[in-house]
Amino acid sequence: MRTIIVGLNFGKGDFDASMEELHLLVNSAGGEVLAAVAGTRKAPDAKLYIGSGKADEVKVEAQIHRADCIVFNHAISPAQQRNLEEFFGVRVMDRTALILDIFAQRAKSHEGKLQVEMAQLEYMQSRLTGLWTHLERQRGGIGIRGGMGESQLEIDKRLISERRMKLKAELAKFERQHKTQRLARTRGTGLNISLVGYTNAGKSTLFNHLTSAKTYAADQLFATLDTTTRKVFVEGAGQLVVSDTVGFVRDLPHQLVAAFRATLEETIQADVLLHVVDAASSVRMEQIDEVNKVLKEIEAEHIHQILIWNKIDLTAHEAGIERDENGKIARIYISAKTGEGMAQLREALVELAENHTPDWKREREQANEWANDPRFRSN
Ligand SMILES: Nc1nc2c(ncn2[C@@H]2O[C@H](COP(=O)(O)OP(=O)(O)OP(=O)(O)O)[C@@H](O)[C@H]2O)c(=O)[nH]1
Numbered sequence: 001m002r003t004i005i006v007g008l009n010f011g012k013g014d015f016d017a018s019m020e021e022l023h024l025l026v027n028s029a030g031g032e033v034l035a036a037v038a039g040t041r042k043a044p045d046a047k048l049y050i051g052s053g054k055a056d057e058v059k060v061e062a063q064i065h066r067a068d069c070i071v072f073n074h075a076i077s078p079a080q081q082r083n084l085e086e087f088f089g090v091r092v093m094d095r096t097a098l099i100l101d102i103f104a105q106r107a108k109s110h111e112g113k114l115q116v117e118m119a120q121l122e123y124m125q126s127r128l129t130g131l132w133t134h135l136e137r138q139r140g141g142i143g144i145r146g147g148m149g150e151s152q153l154e155i156d157k158r159l160i161s162e163r164r165m166k167l168k169a170e171l172a173k174f175e176r177q178h179k180t181q182r183l184a185r186t187r188g189t190g191l192n193i194s195l196v197g198y199t200n201a202g203k204s205t206l207f208n209h210l211t212s213a214k215t216y217a218a219d220q221l222f223a224t225l226d227t228t229t230r231k232v233f234v235e236g237a238g239q240l241v242v243s244d245t246v247g248f249v250r251d252l253p254h255q256l257v258a259a260f261r262a263t264l265e266e267t268i269q270a271d272v273l274l275h276v277v278d279a280a281s282s283v284r285m286e287q288i289d290e291v292n293k294v295l296k297e298i299e300a301e302h303i304h305q306i307l308i309w310n311k312i313d314l315t316a317h318e319a320g321i322e323r324d325e326n327g328k329i330a331r332i333y334i335s336a337k338t339g340e341g342m343a344q345l346r347e348a349l350v351e352l353a354e355n356h357t358p359d360w361k362r363e364r365e366q367a368n369e370w371a372n373d374p375r376f377r378s379n
């Protein structure tokens with residue numbers, strides 16, 4: 001797709017980095033960015049999101065470059081999208097739709113495909129509702145009852161609802177399957193580790209290094225969609241379970257977070273999160289915040305987390321372990337590409353495994369505690 005990207009700078013965060021990310025997102029979706037238009041505003045315009053002057057500018061750019069798509073670096077309302085498409089005469093997408101599109105292209109497993117479809121339907125349904133209110137208002141004004149628009153909308157809405165119900169039931173089946181598999185996998189094994197992090201941070205590269213697996217690692221956003229889990233034997237740490245997960249991104253559509261809940265469930269079950277950070281990125285701190293936001297959304301913020309400062313081959317950092325004031329491991333500097341710091345990471349895993357209490361032991365301790373608690377003793 002021949003694309004023009006548009007972003008408004010509201011004076012928050014790193015605007016240039018966010019436009020750069022949108023550029024990467026469009027490339028990841030298979031599109032080509034022909035021009036970028038930036039504007040500054042205090043608040044979005046109700047009708048077109050951008051002001052009418054800016055809209056003229058975008059229209060000229062679109063005509064010069066013969067663009068067939070305009071992507072906004074924001075979430076725009078259904079009404080605004082309609083107005084913009086009318087104004088430009090080409091397709092208009094917002095950030096959410098773009099991310100959904102990438103996920104739809106990337107989904108490989110049956111479950112992944114269902115999850116993305118679920119998220120898309122939810123997104124569409126919210127758009128239809130917007131359209132519906134719009135027609136409703138129009139109809140009220142003109143005083144005509146019923147009409148083609150209304151019935152078509154009603155049908156669309158019903159079809160979407162029915163499909164969503166079906167998907168929900170199918171996804172629930174997968175969820176039960178995950179539970180059984182997880183039980184079988186973690187029985188008798190040690191530490192359960194999940195690699196989490198912003199998209200493109202290097203999770204899959206690290207996963208491959210740790211497990212000698214061939215998980216798809218690529219310089220594109222959302223290379224990984226499905227959670228991959230492997231057992232790994234680490235000398236001194238015993239049998240570990242390691243999971244590679246989907247990358248997070250700023251404003252990850254909440255529909256997607258909801259849809260991927262089952263996949264992300266793996267993350268929630270982990271004993272330790274290795275939070276992989278692209279240390280070479282200028283916006284790494286913002287990315288860490290975004291990842292933590294999603295972790296909170298999936299109720300995984302309480303899990304012990306260690307920051308993996310990756311890609312140090314591109315920075316001035318040296319490989320090694322950094323500890324907090326209590327001597328606990330806080331950060332590990334590595335390069336998953338060159339292998340620097342991997343020895344230290346393995347050392348850290350041994351230490352974590354030593355300090356880890358397996359579930360069965362924790363349960364037994366808990367039972368003993370209750371047995372000895374006078375409050376629970378009968379006479
Ligand atoms: N220079 C350098 N590049 C790295 C390093 N680790 C990963 N990369 C590169 O970064 C890009 C992204 O790596 P992935 O492992 O696919 O990243 P990911 O976090 O799994 O990304 P998603 O699955 O898209 O969320 C690839 O081009 C890797 O080759 C590193 O230590 N140094």
Ligand SMILES: [Mg+2]
Nearest residue numbers: 203204223224
């Ligand atoms: Mg990956």
